[in-house]
Amino acid sequence: MSGGKRATVIGGGSWGTALAHLMASSGADVRLWMRNEERVAEVNEQHTNARYLKDLPIDDKVVATSDLEEAVRFAQTIVVAIPAKHFRSIAYEMGVFVTGDQILLSATKGFEAEHLKRMSQVLREETCARKIGAISGPNLADEIMAGQPTATVVASPYDEVIDAGAGLLAGPTLRVYGNHDIVGVEIFGALKNIIAIAAGGCTGLGLGANSLSMLLTRGLAEISRFAERHGSQRLTSIGLAGIGDLIATCSSPLSRNNTLGRKLAEGKTLDEALAEMHKVAEGVNTTEAVHLHAEHLGVDMPIARGVYAVLFGGEKVNDVLGTLMSRANRYEHTERPIDEPEPITGSVVETALAVATRRPG
Amino acid sequence: MRNDLRDAALVELRSRIVDACITQAALEDGLPLDVLINDTLYHEKKRLETDRQSPVRAQDAAFWDDVKSRLSKAGEAELKEILKSIVERFTEEVRGNFSPWVYGMATKVMPKALPLLLNALSPKRLMSRGMPDIGETINIHGDVDTLRRMNELGTVILAPTHLSNMDSPVIGWALFAMGLPPFTYGAGLNLFTNPVMSFFMRNLGAYRVDRRKTAPIYKDILKEYATVALEMGQPNLFFPAGTRVRSGVIESKLKLGLLSCGLRAYINNLARKKDRPNIYVVPCTLNYHLVLEAETLIDDHLRIEGKSRYIIDDDESSRPRKILQFTNNLVNLSSRITVNVGSPLDPFGNAVDPDGNSIDGHGRVVDITKYVTDHDGRPTHHPQRDRVYTREAGLAVAESFRKHNVVLSTNLVAFVLFEMLRHRHPELDLYRLLRTGDEGTGVTVAELTRNVGHVWDAVSTLSREGKITLDSRSVASGDAQVIVQSAMRHFGTYHTHPVMVRRGDRVFTEDMNLLLYYSNRLRGYGLERVVRRAIREAS
Numbered sequence: 001m002s003g004g005k006r007a008t009v010i011g012g013g014s015w016g017t018a019l020a021h022l023m024a025s026s027g028a029d030v031r032l033w034m035r036n037e038e039r040v041a042e043v044n045e046q047h048t049n050a051r052y053l054k055d056l057p058i059d060d061k062v063v064a065t066s067d068l069e070e071a072v073r074f075a076q077t078i079v080v081a082i083p084a085k086h087f088r089s090i091a092y093e094m095g096v097f098v099t100g101d102q103i104l105l106s107a108t109k110g111f112e113a114e115h116l117k118r119m120s121q122v123l124r125e126e127t128c129a130r131k132i133g134a135i136s137g138p139n140l141a142d143e144i145m146a147g148q149p150t151a152t153v154v155a156s157p158y159d160e161v162i163d164a165g166a167g168l169l170a171g172p173t174l175r176v177y178g179n180h181d182i183v184g185v186e187i188f189g190a191l192k193n194i195i196a197i198a199a200g201g202c203t204g205l206g207l208g209a210n211s212l213s214m215l216l217t218r219g220l221a222e223i224s225r226f227a228e229r230h231g232s233q234r235l236t237s238i239g240l241a242g243i244g245d246l247i248a249t250c251s252s253p254l255s256r257n258n259t260l261g262r263k264l265a266e267g268k269t270l271d272e273a274l275a276e277m278h279k280v281a282e283g284v285n286t287t288e289a290v291h292l293h294a295e296h297l298g299v300d301m302p303i304a305r306g307v308y309a310v311l312f313g314g315e316k317v318n319d320v321l322g323t324l325m326s327r328a329n330r331y332e333h334t335e336r337p338i339d340e341p342e343p344i345t346g347s348v349v350e351t352a353l354a355v356a357t358r359r360p361g
Numbered sequence: 362m363r364n365d366l367r368d369a370a371l372v373e374l375r376s377r378i379v380d381a382c383i384t385q386a387a388l389e390d391g392l393p394l395d396v397l398i399n400d401t402l403y404h405e406k407k408r409l410e411t412d413r414q415s416p417v418r419a420q421d422a423a424f425w426d427d428v429k430s431r432l433s434k435a436g437e438a439e440l441k442e443i444l445k446s447i448v449e450r451f452t453e454e455v456r457g458n459f460s461p462w463v464y465g466m467a468t469k470v471m472p473k474a475l476p477l478l479l480n481a482l483s484p485k486r487l488m489s490r491g492m493p494d495i496g497e498t499i500n501i502h503g504d505v506d507t508l509r510r511m512n513e514l515g516t517v518i519l520a521p522t523h524l525s526n527m528d529s530p531v532i533g534w535a536l537f538a539m540g541l542p543p544f545t546y547g548a549g550l551n552l553f554t555n556p557v558m559s560f561f562m563r564n565l566g567a568y569r570v571d572r573r574k575t576a577p578i579y580k581d582i583l584k585e586y587a588t589v590a591l592e593m594g595q596p597n598l599f600f601p602a603g604t605r606v607r608s609g610v611i612e613s614k615l616k617l618g619l620l621s622c623g624l625r626a627y628i629n630n631l632a633r634k635k636d637r638p639n640i641y642v643v644p645c646t647l648n649y650h651l652v653l654e655a656e657t658l659i660d661d662h663l664r665i666e667g668k669s670r671y672i673i674d675d676d677e678s679s680r681p682r683k684i685l686q687f688t689n690n691l692v693n694l695s696s697r698i699t700v701n702v703g704s705p706l707d708p709f710g711n712a713v714d715p716d717g718n719s720i721d722g723h724g725r726v727v728d729i730t731k732y733v734t735d736h737d738g739r740p741t742h743h744p745q746r747d748r749v750y751t752r753e754a755g756l757a758v759a760e761s762f763r764k765h766n767v768v769l770s771t772n773l774v775a776f777v778l779f780e781m782l783r784h785r786h787p788e789l790d791l792y793r794l795l796r797t798g799d800e801g802t803g804v805t806v807a808e809l810t811r812n813v814g815h816v817w818d819a820v821s822t823l824s825r826e827g828k829i830t831l832d833s834r835s836v837a838s839g840d841a842q843v844i845v846q847s848a849m850r851h852f853g854t855y856h857t858h859p860v861m862v863r864r865g866d867r868v869f870t871e872d873m874n875l876l877l878y879y880s881n882r883l884r885g886y887g888l889e890r891v892v893r894r895a896i897r898e899a900s
Contacts, residue, residue, distance in 0.1 A: 076736075095723065100731035128727040130709060130750065157749045 005029070006075035007168050010090060011108075012039060012064065013280070014052035016081030018141040019107055019169075023079075024059035026171035032064045033071035040064040056145040072097040077105065077164050079135065080123065083280045084110030084190075087119055091126035098127040103164045105154070107135045109189035109245075110282040113289040118186040133161040134182055135169070136189035136241040138248030140255065144174070151175040153241040155185035177240055184232030185241040188223055191290060192246045193257045193283030194304050195219035199250035200261020201310070201317040215303070216243075216250055221332075222301045226290070229299055257283035264310055265317045287311055300335065302327060370589045371452055377585055378448050378578070383441065394440040395432065397578070401447060402428055404576035412573050424450060451582050455568050499531060502830075503702035503765060505539050507715055508643050511705045512541055514717035515639030516594050518623050519544055520758055522612060522646045522766075523600040525653050527698075529567075532598060532647070535700045545590045546598035547583060547619075587619050591626035591640060592633075601644075601758055605654070607662035609881035611646070611766045613759045620758070621751040624708040628733050628747075631740035639717060642754060644703040644761035650771045650835070650851045652878075659878035667792050699769075701830055703761040709750050710757030764828055766882065768820050770835035771860075774848035775879035777812045778804065778861060778870060780892035795873045803867035806845070808899070814841035815895040816888055823886060 005028035009020040012034030020032040034040055043049055043064035047057055065071050072078060072094050082090045087108055098104070104127065106119035117125075120132045133156030143150065154165030154176055162178035170176040179185055195215065202211050223246075224237040236242050249255045260281045263273035274281065291308040294301040306320040328337040336343075341354065385391040392400070405425050409418060431443055511517050521532055529548065536544060548567040570583060587597055599619035602612040623640040630638035652658070704712060707729055711719040719727045732750065735741045781804055786794055817839055823829045831837050835847045849868075852860035858871040860879065870876050 092723070095721065095725065100727060100729060101734060125722050128711070128721040128725070130732060130753065131746075157752075159745045160743065 008071050008075040008078045011081035014141040017049045018144045020062045021058045023168045024061035030062045031071045031074040040066050069097050077103040079105045081107040088122050095127040103131045104129045105133045111190050111289050113285050116293045131158050131161045134186050136185045138244045142254050147173050149173045153177050153179050155179040155182040181233045181236045184227050184236030187227040188242045190286050191223040194287045196249040196257035197261040197283045197307050200258040201265045204262040204265025226299050256281045374589050401576040500697045500699045504704050511641040515637050517596040518642045519598045520601050520644045523602040544596045544598040587622040588626045607658045609878040615755045617751045617755045620754050628740050641705040643705045644758045646701045646765045648699040648767035651855050659874045699767045701765040703765045706757050710754035767830045767832050769832045770844045770847035771851050771879050772882040776883040779876050779880040798873045799870045803869040810841045812895050819891045
């Protein structure tokens with residue numbers, strides 16, 4: 001029995017298919033929209049999506065379709081898992097059929113490169129829907145398909161959206177947490193991919209746990225700076241969508257961005273590395289967009305700058321690592337270089353004394 | 362609101378509030394009636410301790426003493442009676458009065474009576490000096506036809522920007538000039554203390570809002586009054602900034618109070634299957650070359666923001682003199698107040714087409730009933746959801762304010778001059794810069810004019826993209842020299858110190874605070890970069 005629960009997933013890549021499978025296993029009737037007719041037939045007849053998920057079996061309550069109108073009209077809640085690059089055009093097409101009572105959840109972790117728009121913003125602009133949310137967290141598609149336990153975050157300003165997301169996604173292997181800070185959740189989801197590429201680079205160079213841990217922690221710090229600048233709440237960084245997702249993506253060999261980083265460390269160019277993978281590595285577009293935007297905003301993001309230099313500047317992973325390691329030593333939270341004098345406080349006497357000590361001779 | 366409608370509204374309002382109190386008290390985690398009444402009593406007692414000016418202080422004190430003594434031995438039935446008497450007392454205070462006779466008269470005398478509305482000046486003295494005709498002074502631009510149309514298709518909430526106490530009479534006049542009926546609106550009690558102003562306010566349909574009353578139930582009553590009025594088809598006027606904007610910027614942080622009433626009224630209208638259920642929010646901007654209270658406002662702003670870094674030397678000049686000067690300026694300088702009417706929005710922040718349909722970003726018609734109906738198509742209130750909807754509508758209003766902000770010569774020239782001085786002292790924080798000023802050296806007229814030209818290019822590009830509006834008189838020509846002259850003429854006359862003066866081939870700043878105030882209207886458009894680039898290129 002489905003208990004009348006219904007959901008639609010737009011996008012039949014690995015994550016979209018995994019989400020469709022997950023919701024079907026929790027009892028929902030699911031429509032999975034994908035453009036490719038052959039793959040529609042494969043899902044409906046063989047219950048597999050071999051291109052993305054090898055021979056992992058997909059729940060038979062997942063029915064694939066290439067008819068967007070049918071898919072959109074099928075359910076009250078629609079999960080959109082389309083690569084960031086094509087997200088807007090599909091959202092626009094959906095916009096013809098979406099009605100104001102429907103709930104749209106973005107499952108894509110990425111930014112629209114040109115204006116650095118978050119995916120939920122794109123959904124808002126391209127459709128009349130208001131009840132919009134985002135799904136994020138430590139959710140590697142293959143592990144979810146294998147039924148391993150994990151947790152996810154459904155973020156939205158609307159309680160109703162969080163409730164609907166939890167109702168569809170929660171199950172014996174998935175816990176759902178709600179968060180009103182959709183800005184933070186989406187920014188962490190997108191920017192962790194940059195750090196994942198860097199982490200792959202570290203692994204590729206044969207570096208160990210210390211290096212990886214440094215990368216993750218400092219990566220988290222720079223994403224937090226960026227996110228807070230856009231209005232995110234600080235606590236989101238230590239949640240599932242923040243540090244949680246970062247740990248998963250950076251430590252798993254299954255992550256695409258991680259894989260890309262490894263290939264780059266092996267000396268391959270970006271084009272060569274991408275040619276060997278047939279999945280989209282969102283981190284590439286995100287790195288470009290975020291690096292340029294951060295420069296413009298004046299937010300210091302040294303790791304993103306380094307990854308950008310490797311991806312688009314043809315620099316070697318090793319050289320970039322050297323540059324990062326030779327940066328001035330800093331205070332951990334204020335970012336003030338250690339060898340710089342303390343900022344002037346209210347006390348004139350203290351300031352005068354400090355200046356006197358500083359003067360050579 | 363007409364008096365018969367208003368009385369019906371009051372009856373409806375009272376029963377809604379009393380019912381709501383009783384319903385929530387019955388809930389497990391609700392506030393029991395005795396606690397609710399006690400809480401209200403506490404807030405009112407506390408207010409009465411400090412509110413010694415109130416003309417009804419003695420009556421109020423007696424009323425609350427009575428509540429206190431009844432409360433101690435009240436059973437369930439008596440509690441409801443006490444509650445009713447409290448609600449009745451509060452609603453009675455709120456009620457406005459609309460007199461068609463006064464309205465008719467006011468629209469005739471308003472053109473001449475504006476200064477009277479602003480202050481209890483001696484009418485005789487004013488008459489002897491002669492007064493400007495407000496009809497020629499207020500320019501109305503923008504989407505006026507659509508506003509009229511929306512007033513026929515549904516119920517309008519007009520949401521203007523708020524800079525000055527002049528705003529209410531200016532808007533009152535503008536509504537009349539556009540052929541619209543008077544709008545219901547909540548005015549602070551302070552506007553009722555001036556007898557002339559109070560007479561007009563009361564009789565033009567304003568209801569009274571006492572900001573010193575902090576009891577939650579009082580705030581509920583105010584909001585519900587506006588909701589009921591909207592449901593009865595009464596157009597409302599509401600300043601989303603809540604108070605006059607101290608810093609002079611175009612407001613972006615809005616109080617959402619009445620917008621949320623709009624949404625609530627819309628849902629109630631749907632539930633009752635009303636004929637014209639739609640509520641339209643029409644933002645509009647009020648733009649002044651010179652702002653009557655600019656000096657006090659920017660002082661206030663700097664004192665709050667700057668704390669100890671800002672110390673004012675108080676130089677309050679007498680208000681009657683200021684108002685006379687101000688009105689003289691309106692005549693002599695052909696200074697104009699521009700009311701720029703924006704496009705209508707629905708209570709969710711969607712744009713609305715000329716037929717009153719909500720449309721999405723691609724112009725596709727949106728069925729907005731879907732936003733608020735449940736699975737069975739029944740309209741429902743859902744406070745958490747509705748708060749987010751209202752927040753989104755607020756963002757759309759703020760966006761409209763930015764687009765309909767009118768660039769006037771005073772704002773443009775003040776902005777350029779302020780940025781030139783800031784560029785000269787990049788090491789100073791704002792408060793030091795305000796103290797330092799131009800160090801008595803000024804800038805050359807040629808430099809100022811050249812930079813005004815550059816910024817004009819930038820704002821006219823923005824205006825073509827629909828991101829800001831250019832004043833058709835003082836700046837539209839694009840002649841930087843004319844723009845600078847227009848600004849100098851305005852700045853030289855009205856304020857205690859002229860904002861800027863020309864001596865020989867140089868322009869000197871005489872009042873940095875006012876320069877900041879007038880420049881702030883153009884913040885948030887990225888124009889600072891334009892000035893910096895222009896200065897760098899010139900050097």
